[in-house]
Amino acid sequence: MTGLTTPRSASHRYRAGSQRRAIAELLDRLGTEGGVRLVTGDPGCGRSALLAHAARSFRAGPVWHVRADPAGSARPRDGLHTLLRAAGRPTSPPGGTAGEALLAALRKAAGGVPHLLCVDDAHLWDPASRAALGEAAARVHAAPGGTGMLLAVPGHLPTVPELAGLPALHLAPLAPADAAALLDDATDGTADPGVRTRLVTEADGNPALLLALAHRLSPAQLRGHRELPGPAADADVLTSVVGGHLTGLTPDHTDLLLTAAAALRATGEPDADADLVRRAVRGLHPRPARTASPFLAGAEGRLRFRSPLLGRAVYATAPSERRRAAHRALARTLPTGLPALLHRSWAVTGPAPRLAAELAAAATDPVAAPPPGLRRTAHTRAAELAPDDAERARQYTAAAEQALLAGDSPAALRLLDAARSRPVPTPVRGRTELLRGRVLLADGPVDDARESFLLAAGLLTGASPEGRGPDEAAVAAGLGAADAAWAAGDSAACLRALTHDGPPHPDAAGPAGAGIPAPRSAPTLLHDHRDGMRAVLLARFDLAARPLRRVVERGQDAADPEQLMRAAAAALMLGEVTAARRAGSRALAAARTAGYSGCEARALEYLAYADLRAGRHQLARTHAEEGLRAARRAGQRNTAAHHHAVLALAASIEGDPVADHVTAALTTARRHGLAQAATLAQWAAARADLGAGRP
Known part of the structure; x- marks a missing residue:
């Protein structure tokens, strides 16, 4: 039984505002002036649905909606005769070219009123029919005369030469x-x-x-x-969408496509080294393809699939032994490094402890510094090849951290669930709960985030995972719990989190697990931030200034976005708006340089708040709008609510409408317990009312 109750085609109304408006304007123009568009896009993007919608909604005159018949592609002029019969002319009239004859037949059948021709899969027609259609379309483009044409062709193939040069409407993926x-x-x-x-x-x-x-x-x-x-x-789902696009391929072309798809899997990039793919194919097939595949495009020594969906389908539908063979061929061709290790890992079928260790080491290599997405792939594969539950949990947790940095919170939660599904050492479980708290703080009930952070603090007290200093991970968890309580507007819970760094856990390693305080090490940035926030909440501002200023001074010169954002937060507490703006800007730059898209929205949040405090309201709106887009991409609804609150505040200052941003901020704030965002949104609404003379 399926849960799909009311399936509908993907009509233009689901598309982003700019493309939806462009389609609506095009259809309006076709009904008055005419014109031509070549409608392109990936398989399943909605080309046929758009043509069907245009045919149904055209009211100015007659409509001819024709789908090309693949069986007729071998019969000369079969498509042309189909169109002429649709227009009431069974044969071409004498004189003139075939394109002129087709256009004349359509206009005569329309009787002088606007009319529309929709041809689906026009590339499937025989060359003579395509040439006639292309000539007619070119004449309509030059002088519409009330004739409208929509010609649908696939975007995953090169445009047939007979239709090249016509204005195109590319149906982009849905936002x-x-x-x-x-x-x-x-x-x-x-x-x-x-x-x-x-x-x-x-x-x-x-x-x-x-x-x-x-x-x-x-x-x-x-x-x-x-x-x-x-x-x-999976293969069945992808096949149902791609349909027959991959049928009829020769074995050598199949190997070329599979090797290209396998090469892309190990880099996470949209294109692959063309020479690498060809050398690997030569080791895979005794007679590699001599001609390029129409599904692939290339420039400057790179290869990419014209449609990424086809690349996914090629890989998923290939027999498992052929996939492993492609990965072995690529591993032999590549020099040592993370991509080669990944290809080796995908060529094996069982546990491989040594290979798992090599993958984990390459993923954390500070010199190579692979992007977060590639590190996540490496840690995930290392977990799958690991020899025991403890190592599997460590690698799944490391993969979850990279997913979080890359802005994929749902994937991070799935990886954390995989790590928690087996018995693990206490520090590993503490690290898992710490990451879960970070995910929920950006996209979930903040009370749940606080509890995860407090559990992590208890598990990590006295431990030193991942090479951190004594108790530093526990301090980070305590600060996370304080951040969650602060967002919830619970100052008492915030102070408790900062005072205790989380309750000692009975399984915690070291003296703290027995209730004896661990020795205090030299203050770090985290310790200073904790001490400064605690002093602020106790109204001991004389004690807060020194540690918070150290956070600002040390944090703003760091390369880590997290440390820079802590510097921005501390500067805002001190009222040093210029320093806060500088730290926020550096955090944003550092996140983008490292590929940490999951940090971008939060860095922009600090920057937007600092802009507001500095009276730079237009700049605050610019940064909040950019942060809102970043938060939506990363699935961070709580961060998005804060950006909506900033936008509402900025709009209320300048006398612009605030209702939409207030509603959006309050919707998430009430669901997830964001008292701070709710208060700011309500403040913006009140200021807007006052500004409009509605006290």
Whole structure:
């Protein structure tokens, strides 16, 4: 049984505002002036749905909606004759070119009123018919004369030469919010928020794939009551979307495509080294393809799939032994390094402790410094190859941290669940709870985040995981609990978290586990931040200034975005707005340089608040708008609520409407207990009322 109750095609109304407006304007213009557009996009992007919508909604005159027949591609002029018959002319009139004859037949059949021709899969027609259609379309483009043409062709293939040069309308992938709206419509809003986020992420903006993923789930799975299948987009689902696009390939071309797809999997980049792929194919197939595949495009020695969805389908549908062979060929071709190790790991089928250790070491190599997405892949694969539960949990936790840095909170939670599903050492469990608290603080009930942080503080007291100083991880957990309590507006809980750094846990290692305070080491940035915040809450501002100023001075010269954001927070507490803006700007730059997209929205939050405090309201709006987009990309609803609050405050100062931002901030704030964001949003609404003379 499927949970998909009201499936609908992905019409233009689900697209982002700019493309939706462009489509609406195009359809309006076709009904008055005419014109031509070549509609392109990936398989499943909605080309056919758009043409069907245009044909249904055209009211100015007659409409001819024709789908090309692949069987007719071998018959000369089959497509042209189909169009002429649709226009009431069974044969071409004498005189003139075929394109002129086609256009004349359409206009005569329309009787002098605007008319529309929609041709789906125009690339499948025979060359003579395509040439006639292309000539007619070129004439319409030059002088519309009331004739409208929409010609749909796939975006994953080169444009056929007969239609090249025509103005194109490329149907881009759906934005996450638009994809979520489509899914809610298709499931009558029954999808659990976590399930919805995962399906939207898996579909990557492809509406047909999104509906296929939802169709696969039972009602219980859609509602989050049962575990989802893994992987969500398997070979069957991808085949249902890609359809026959991959049929009829020769073995040598299949190996070329599979090797390209395997190469991309080890880099996380949109393209691969063309020479690497060709050398690996030569080791895989005795007679490698002599011609390039139409599914691949290349420039400057790089290869990419014209449609990433096709690349996913090629890899998922290949037999497992062929996938392993492709990875072995790539591993032999590559020099030593993380990509080569990943290819080796995907070529094995069982536990491989030595290879797992090599992957983990390469993922943490400070010299190579791979991006977070690649580090997550390496740690995940190391966990799958690890020899015991403890090492598996360590690697899943490390992978979750990289997912969080890369801005993929749902993936981070899934990896943390995998780490928690087995008995693990206490420090590892503490690290897992610390990361869970960080995820929930950005996107979840902040009370739940605080409890995860407090549990982590107890587990980590006296421990020194990941090479940190004594109790530093516990201090970080205590600060996280304080941040969560601060966001919830609970000053008493905030002070408790800062005073105790979390309750000692009975399993905690070291003297603190027995209730004896651990020896105090030299103050670090974390210790200073804790001591300064505690003094502020106790109204001992004379004691707060010195440690907070040390946080600012040491943090603003750091390269770590987290330390820079702590410096910005401390500067805001001290009222040093210039220092806060400088630390926020550096945090944003550091996050972008390191590829930590998960930190961008938070860095922009500190920067926007500092701008507000400095009276730079326009700049605050610019940074908050950018932060809102970053928070949505990363699935950080709490951070998005703070940005909405900033935007509401800035708008209230300048006399602009605030209602939308206030409503958005309060919606999340009330669901997740964000008293601070709610207060700021209500303050903005009140100021707007006062400014409008509504005391």
